[in-house]
Amino acid sequence: KAGVTQTPRYLIKTRGQQVTLSCSPISGHRSVSWYQQTPGQGLQFLFEYFSETQRNKGNFPGRFSGRQFSNSRSEMNVSTLELGDSALYLCASSGGRGLSEQFFGPGTRLTVL
């Protein structure tokens, strides 16, 4: 089975721009969660999508949004980028039934200049 894939792997943007990151979950997985990883704050939960609906949301501003398509692929969008948005953005997929385990992709390294 192919693992979780994320594109692009690296991205450089400037302040004020917006960015869209993509995640393809493991085949058969219906839940996709997004996390932000920074040296200062560690791994922080952004949101989770299940069957095209946002099921959980972390404490991030409205500039961070996401969506999920009928094939379970997910995108997250960050608008009006700030320097502090520079981070590794990780996507995790799971079966979505509570105790199912989450498997992470390699992440997208976003640098905001």
Place this chain on the structure above:
Amino acid sequence: GQQLNQSPQSMFIQEGEDVSMNCTSSSIFNTWLWYKQDPGEGPVLLIALYKAGELTSNGRLTAQFGITRKDSFLNISASIPSDVGIYFCARRPQGGSEKLVFGKGTKLTVNP
């Protein structure tokens, strides 16, 4: 109650030594997870624990879910250079949410 306290923050050991790290929380919950992250990669699940007192092994790794349900430890025996990386504990809130809360990580360096 949302925070996980993971210690130590970093460890420098010689190849062949055993390693122990732990996580504690002020809240109780149903799941402890241990992940390892290599540089430039996403975390990889090492061990999942679902019951208080549960002791689970995965090769040279052993993890236990504390009896109080507020702590967990991970042991690595006979460390090798490829054990280098950052180890994270994580927990899932009660109710089965997919939202994971992570500890700050333990950075392990193994000197050959």
